[in-house]
Amino acid sequence: QVQLQESGPGLVKPSETLSLTCSVSGGSISGYSWSWLRQPPGKGLEWLGYISDTRGTHYNPSLKSRITMSLNTSTRQFSLNLSSVTAADTAVYYCARENERHCAPNTCSRPFDYWGQGTLVAVSS
């Protein structure tokens, strides 16, 4: 069974960099893309970006200047760095697997089929 687990600081100061890591167990890293999403308290879901198993990245344009992702296949971890954070970046951050192999006839809709439990990151001085 595939499991994902986020880790990192729960509190980050304004203007600093938010750094999180997601550890993957129970399945292959290869053949999938690895995503970060977030959910501000009481609000909806926002996709931040993904890194593929070949380390190609695709970021949400709304964050493109502040976000970087990396992948370490030997440790089975991928990471998120979000710079210059403000209070608006306070959210539960989720890592998830985007499955490009999850296809119906004529459509591979790349759903998020496994998620971490989420970690709350607050931005405050």
Place this chain on the structure above:
Amino acid sequence: DIQMTQSPSSLSASVGDRVTIACRASENISRFLNWYQQKPGKAPELLIYAATSLQSGVPARFSGSGSGTDFTLTISGLQPEDFATYYCQQTYSVRTFGQGTKVEIK
């Protein structure tokens, strides 16, 4: 970005009811549409992918329909464990979600 609009934003229903949630895309997304269920304090879980395909392990009372810009999630025979918030998500371009539909107990 493609905007996803769900309706209603919330609804009250009873156990056994048939519930329908609509999701509209701001442009044609073919069938690049997934549905998720989220319970309080938990991560979302995949219900439906490619608009109509049931994720393994999800009860058959959940079904999805639609293509293009208009999609529907139906729960046929609401169960106590189905009270949750439901999100649609498009993967045609930059991934975006609907604002969510909260299903509450009447």
